[in-house]
Amino acid sequence: MSNNRDLKIRRLNRSQADFDHHLDHLLAWESVSDPNVQATVAEIIQRIRTEGDVALVEYTNRFDRMSVSDTAELVIREDELQQALESIPSDQKEALELAAKRIRRFHERQKQSSWRFEEEDGTVLGQQVTALDRVGVYVPGGLAAYPSSVLMNVIPASVAGVEKIIMVTPTPGGEKNPLVLAAAAISGVDQVICIGGAQAVAALAYGTETVPAVDKIVGPGNTWVATAKSQVFGKVGIDMIAGPSEILVICDGQTDPEWIAMDLFSQAEHDRIAQSILISPSVEFLDQVEAAANRLLNELPRSEIIRASIEGRGAFIHVNNLEEAAELSNRIAPEHLELSVEDPEALLQHIRHAGAVFMGRYSAEALGDYCAGPNHVLPTSGTARFFSPLGVYDFQKKSSIIYFSAEGAREQGKVAAQLAYGEGLQAHALSASYRVGHNAK
């Protein structure tokens, strides 16, 4: 059912009186958690915890239209991953390998190291950095099974030095996605298990006879997966709470309007609730991009999704100058920010919050999705104010190191005892005082 009418794109003007109200309305987004989903997920988790593999097989057969009798049938061996890699077209394989190489190279620079320093009295303080032992990576099945997502979630864990990386992915009807398995082979996955939904998250969090319990679960998923991740948080670590994907393009009006229209579409084609916003000081340019969008839309296979996204949540905003654009961007704190302007370095000085900044006219956001190097898992819905891109640091953790010399303990024991008495904690005070020497044997 094709629809050839022109796109209705929301237009806002920074100078209009009710602009703030309109902007708030545009950005309003709350993930509503359905109590029924919460309750069903809680039950699934409980059953996986108590019944293990038996419940896992039952749920997998029911939800994924499978008929396995044993979880062993759900485990993909490493040689199968290699076979998948050999089976895909060589240009696909080469592209995946090139992307993986660039992603790995960028993430190597994120690796944190342990450090220590010694004080004059011989006391040593520091921070020990170690990798997580085991990580679970969720990869959605069906339409949203993206090999790029495998690379982006697995490679940072691999670079961090995680001992065991377990990937779970549902295979509805038993159908496996060879591109996803090939990406797993390239990126350093240790084991793939064909399970999905809340039952997969529960199995990773608590472990079953077949699925090893992990320390952290990352990766995108539907409502069931997201709800399950939030319910197991605390037992294990999880990555960010992802909302709909977003792009904000700031353009001075000098980039090809078709490039900008397609950049906005590339975000919109993800999802009807994805958000694409364009800000420019040139009304004429906004008109040109709108015209380009209408020319380009109908040749795209996902045009209906794009239309729903652009008309429902998109906007073209006219500002007086680029400083105003930067100020707006800081209020929005977008997941993806394109600075499609002549001097992006100058504009970057004004940018405080963004998941990733794509600078200049050549840095299409789509390049960042696949092979620029930085991660494509980014904070959404304004959370770039406090969240960071997924990175190696998400798979490392720190322990403080405190090694007092006798002299150091003598000095600091007095300070600690003083403060402990002030807080009414006498055992703390005595424990510290013993090291000062007064009560030592």
Next chain:
Amino acid sequence: MSNNRDLKIRRLNRSQADFDHHLDHLLAWESVSDPNVQATVAEIIQRIRTEGDVALVEYTNRFDRMSVSDTAELVIREDELQQALESIPSDQKEALELAAKRIRRFHERQKQSSWRFEEEDGTVLGQQVTALDRVGVYVPGGLAAYPSSVLMNVIPASVAGVEKIIMVTPTPGGEKNPLVLAAAAISGVDQVICIGGAQAVAALAYGTETVPAVDKIVGPGNTWVATAKSQVFGKVGIDMIAGPSEILVICDGQTDPEWIAMDLFSQAEHDRIAQSILISPSVEFLDQVEAAANRLLNELPRSEIIRASIEGRGAFIHVNNLEEAAELSNRIAPEHLELSVEDPEALLQHIRHAGAVFMGRYSAEALGDYCAGPNHVLPTSGTARFFSPLGVYDFQKKSSIIYFSAEGAREQGKVAAQLAYGEGLQAHALSASYRVGHNAK
């Protein structure tokens, strides 16, 4: 009601057949979230969001036995903080200032910097590190109002360069704690507001006429506060989910038994559900520590809390050697780990998970609570497997920088287009291809 009978301390032996079962039982801990608390907190948050200061005043008067008519009465001015600092005894003031200095010095080393690198074709990639704009620090009122907690939560935010640090603390009956206010003055708080409970968390997350909306909320609190923090997570960042405090001491049997007994007590005095565990290869030493504990217990003001904690959740574990002790420690992943042994560096090589490691006989855990320098906000309940101590990194966030040269976009555009077609995302492929030049105008 004093109780002079000997402590009943649980004894376990690593070599006994059912050891794993007993250990699991000992460590079992789940924070149960009460549905009534959840519902009440949700209502409080909703009212603060819609009614702002009006609801904030009403809740504060009701829950904190206050009778203010305006939130302005709840705001403590900066000169009042300075007055508090001048009002406390000079030795307390000096101890607080010494502790703050050491904490600041340690945390300065955690500061992360932005970085970039340029590829051969002129493409620039990097990571921009910036401080959060605004942070809220929750400080409990009443008995658990600890000035050390103010230092530990505020100083990392201050070192990170957070523009505005807002502290909230309830003042039941209007009573203010001068030590807490003095600690606020020393550590770099911009504003103190005398509010608490779920209403304070809601006000910080959503903002009211008086309370500025913040980007992240940190600091300890009771069930109401913890539940509110979990409910606003996603709208703002929060710190870890804290369980009961714990200490694990590994001792070779050569440290003064009274020192070790008091170290265990210093954790136990926090809370009836705090956990103190001692591991040693010497049964004789375990006996000596038990005897010392019985000698020392009754002179302590918090002896009843200590007794409940030690008898309810404590344990002395006999192992065959220190390697077994390290292996056990890795299973427990303790918040605080004391390596009270002759060669702590050798033992540290075997330690993978711990919030903070206190090395050697002089490094009492209590020193770390106040003035060693590293943070005392640490992961509990085994979450040291994936969480880190609170640090400057919790108040900084990262943005990826992607700046393609024309040549870089030409090369990588091909790779991205190849992968995008493989994922069925045509707009992504075209957006990347435009930069390759084939379709460019």
